Amino acid sequence: MSHPPIVISPEVAQALADNRGVVALESTIISHGLPRPENLRVALEVEATVRTQGAVPATIAILDGTVYVGLDGGHLDQVANRDDVSKVSVRDIATIIARGGSGATTVAATSHLAQLVGIEVFATGGLGGVHRDARQSWDESADLTTLGQTPITVVCAGVKSILDVGATLERLETLNVGVLGYDTMSFPGFYLSDSGFPVTWSVASPEEVAAIMSARRAMRVSTGLIVAYPLPEDQQLDPDLHDRVLQDGMRLATKRGVKGKDVTPFLLDHFHRSTHGASLVVNTSIILRNADLAARIAVAYVSSPDR
């Protein structure tokens, strides 16, 4: 290959060298999770939010065979608007690189690449998990198994209600993935503030998360740590609307034979259409809030005395 497969932007490289807070950001959310043109707008706003808290954003994607950690405006525009950007999980990374292809990284692939270059905090919207029909389909996101072997702290609003939340939490326990509720004892349900499932541990400050990260490192606990950050109740999607749209979406997915990695993007798109944009507003607030908290955690972590 004539070019190095990983290019870290000068800003991100400098921040890592100087021990400043860096927050990894995924790109599947941009290419497959949000509609155009809001996707690019949100991607830029998320980066700005991270900067406001004194950290450096590192959005990760693969463009024409090169992994970029830290995207410039042109790169972000390509991820948002090119039609040949595929959804890339860990198992796809090497194939896309070798073929000179382009791909947007999921939570799994972003976590893998982030820890590879030494980034320890990551913000996203929602994780993948165990699908509701998993007993038949065996559909479980590689986000879970990857977090089971990747030391990274992921700030998210739980997993989407399109998934089996209880089964997902059980799998996270089996995989030794840490779960902390941030200012809550309930695991959030993405569009909804409360999934109805409790968490074991709750934290209330970035410093507390940073202390747990340091202790994990000292004890060689090398799995992921989820910081589950719910939307305030007055910002969540109307629960009745949510339940209706979810039922419809799942019926439609079955009827159209949507399978595998297309299921999540299909249901997200269905939500955005059927709620006439209401789910998009909620989705955007979730991502921005998570980016804000992740940046504060990244800054607290690099400043913590026992690191």
Ligand code: PSU
């Ligand atoms: N949840 C969201 N928005 C998303 C995704 C999940 O609210 O865009 C994306 C993330 O990139 C996540 C992926 O890692 O979907 C999970 O897909 P799958 O279920 O195919 O593993």
Ligand code: MN
């Ligand atoms: Mn799947």
